[in-house]
Structure formats: structure tokens, C-alpha cells
Amino acid sequence: MEHENVLEYKKMSWIKICSTTEVAQGSLKKFWAGVAGGIPVVAVHHKEGFVVMPPVCPHMEEPLEDSGVVSGCKLTCTKHLWAWDLQTMSLEGEAEKPLKTYDTKVEGEDVMAFITEQLEYDFEEEDDMDDDDFFNS
């Protein structure tokens, strides 16, 4: 079932995420793009428009729906103050990595995002050593 869903939204390109009235300016909200069990995104409504992006901060996977704050055109993850200008996408505050975003447009009252595959950040953990190597080193 889940596999079929993946195929279904892989076929899609521009997907309706929400309507413009669902996310007040200066806020963000989490949605599931595509059919049930689809791709998690947040739609951010900043001063100049909408941006759809993965729902977590690229720093430490913090859910942006919990910790993201929108002020003017700036999105700040309040956990460790990583921030980005959503118009220029420049790094602000403590940010050390860029945001990944989906191409976003507004058609009438629909907020649309171009999604062919899920964007994710790499939070790879370092490997650890085999017990004997580790404890004898």
C-alpha cells in the first residue's frame, strides 16, 4: 500500500499543499504532501510569500512546527538560533547549513509545491568501533 503511494506521488510534480488561508502570514504549518502517508513538509508564510520545505531544521532534525518562528522574511529555528532569509535563502544567525526547499507557487488560493522526491538532510551518525577494538584502544 505504502509502496503504491510512493509511486503515485512520484508521478506527481506540482502538488497542492494547502490553501493560502490555512497558514497565516508570519507562521508555518506542517502538511502531508500527496495522498495519505505522503511526504511531510512545512509551508512557511513569510512577508513576501510561501515556501514549502522539509519539516525539520537541517541542524539537528528539530521539528520546525515546534520550534520555527517566522518574522518578516526570516525563518528562525529557536532551538539553536539557526536562521535563514527566505527570499535570498542566505544563512542568518547561527546557521551553518542552507535550507532545502521545494519550488513553491501560489495559484489562486492554492499553495503548490513541485515535489518529485522527498528532500532530506544528512544526519549521519559517526560509526563506532567493534567492542574489542574499542575497549582495548
Added chain:
Amino acid sequence: MPARNHKQWTANPPLKDGEWINSRIYSDPEIAQEENEKIFKNMWVPVCHESELPAPYDFRTTSIANENIIICRGPDNEVRAFLNVCPHRGMLIERRPSGSFMEGQASGNPKRITCMFHAWQFDMKGNCVYVAREKEGYQDRLCKEQVGLRRLRCEVKFGGFVWINLNDNPSVSLEDWAGEPFECLRKTLDEEPLEVFHYHKAIIDTNYKLWHDTNSEFYHDFMHYHNRVTGFNDAYFARKNEAFDHGHVVVGTFEVNYENYEGFESRADLSFPHLPPNQWYMVDLFPGFNFNLRGSALRCDTVTPLGPDKVLIEFRGLGLKSDSPEDRMTRIKHHNSIWGPFGRNLHEDLIGVAGQGTTMRPDTEPRRILHGRQENQTIHDENGMRHYYEEWGRWMDRSPIAPDMPFSDRDDGSQVVNAE
């Protein structure tokens, strides 16, 4: 013999070395502290079962010899253990008994172990992944790569139990330490995954060794009156206590007549894999871990000494992970009817050891405790305890008869007897 005066009461019994011990080893705070240092900090300890952390990022906390420990399952499904101590200021990192790191703490992030005090964070492999104001505070003098958690030796083995050793270089591997006593149950416990269905813990005012003694001898059937008058057969008494290296004892199996226990039923339909019906196995590991399989249900108890006269006992009941809901209910009934707080045996065993604990408080006068029954190693024989206390003497380098005398100095019984 008539009643005895003080001199007679405190005289040594006419038994050989090892057939009696000095009750001071159950009462002396200094000895209790030394046991933590010499035994528990160097021992393989079963801290929980892997089914108690079934999903990635699940964790449990525990302690061995006052050292606080986090056990967690990584995204790679590996179970690892760390000291539950923040490398920054020594804060206890995780305060919950169990849970999941999947959701971030208030000052942390998802999938991380977070110290609430100053928000340092660690991953499931013990790497430090976040130090608050790392650059501002430490410039380049210290970085997160240098302040990982203290990882501990941890193995999942013998039916999915999670074993930890605080010593990085234990004197013996887990396999070599307990492989032989577990041999009789290895196929049974490793055939398919097990699952914990019962957990309770109790703090009892007694010495941890007394609890293990109760698990190591089967002749306190005078106390288990209902067991004794129903259900026992000749095979019950013919079983042997088999001693293994490292102080372990296995009690031989036999077929229990559950139909003869009032209100009980045969457990044959729910036998653990590879077992004949209604068998009863008991593996006692030094210094206080007990695995007790009564056909359809496995019980495991572990001790954590909290002082000379206080012990935390954790009781777990396990069935097969593949159980149907109906089978699981039956298994739980089988478990609880013997070992539940309202079962036949558990409260009676606790009365026994609590009574011993009452007479052996730290300030009481040391007395002689007799382990001298010799009955061809059947269950009325006290060879299990004699074997245990020899191992205890070796680890502590103290004679169980005369605790101030080094175990290594022991010779024949008469010499030791004269020493105290």
C-alpha cells in the same frame, strides 16, 4: 543439645571449611561496599531484556554498583550501554526509567540523548553531537569529539538478555563465563525471540546473597507447604545441583505434576521450544542472577545490593514473542500463579529472606550459618551454596568463615576455624 550460653553459641560448629560461614558477610557495611568494588564492578550483569527496548531510540536506565547506566537501541538496531553521566558537569542525563529518544526533550532534539542541565546532546552511539556555545566558550581548546559518553561493554545473549560489564577488560568473556550453565537451555531460549510480559521490583531488607541462597537450594519446601503437599514426586527430590565454574549452579530438570497442584493445569501445550512437557529448569548465576523456567513461563530475577541489609530485586516474566493473545494470557496465568505477588511461592520466599535479614542487621553479633548438608548433591544437599561461597571468597579474597583472613591463605578447615 540443650540451649547454649554465649560462649557455646558463638563457638564454631564441628563442620569442615565451607560447610558453614560467618554471618558477618551478610551484615558488615565495609564488606558490602567492597563487594560492589570487587564483584559487581567486574561482573557480567543482566540489566534487562532486549524486548524492553523493541524499537530504535528506545531506552532504559538502571544502575550497577551505584553507577548509573543508560541502555539504548540505535537506528542500526544495536543495543548499547553508557554511563548515565554528562561529561560536562556530572549531571544524571536521563531521569526516566524507560522511554524513547525519538521525540526531542525540551532543550534537545529528536533522536538525541539530551542533558537537561546545559543542553549537551549525544547520539545512540555515545558521540557528543552538541555542546552549547562550543566555539564561544571553548574556542578551539575543547570540541565535542573529545567529550563523548562513557561506553560500556554490552552484549545481547542467552535468550535476548542485555548483559553489561563495567570493566572494559573483564577477566572472562560472557560466553566463557555463563555459556556452560546455559547450555541446557540454549536451544530453548534462542530458538525464537522472547518477550517480557511481567516486571516488578521490590526492595527487601535483607542481604542480596540470602536471596540467591533461597534460589540456590530447593529444600525449603517446608515453607512452600502447598507445593510440598501437592504435586511433588520422587523425581523432585532426586534432582541434582550441578556446579559450574565461576560459582554458577544448575538444578536438574524434572517433570512437574501440575494437575496435582490444586487449581493448576498442565503446561504441556505451551512448553518453550525443544522441551519435554512441564519441565522445570533453574540456572543460578553468581553473584545473584536467576533464570527459572517452569515449562511455559520464564522468570528472571536480578539483584542490586543497596547496602548490607537492603537489596533491590527485579523480577521479569517472559514468554514467546510469537504468542497469540490467548496463549499469552495463559502464560501470564502460569507465571503469576507461582511467582506473581499473589502466587504460591514468591511471598513465601520473601518471608524467608526478610526473616534472615532481620536477624543479621549490621549491628548484630556475627553467628554461624550452616551449609553442611551432604546428600549426594540432590536438592537437599547444600553443595550449591558451598560452591557459591567458594567463588565469593575468591573474588573478595576473604574467607567466608573468617572474613578478615585472605581466601588465598586458606588451608584445611581446622586452621581457618582457629583463626577467629
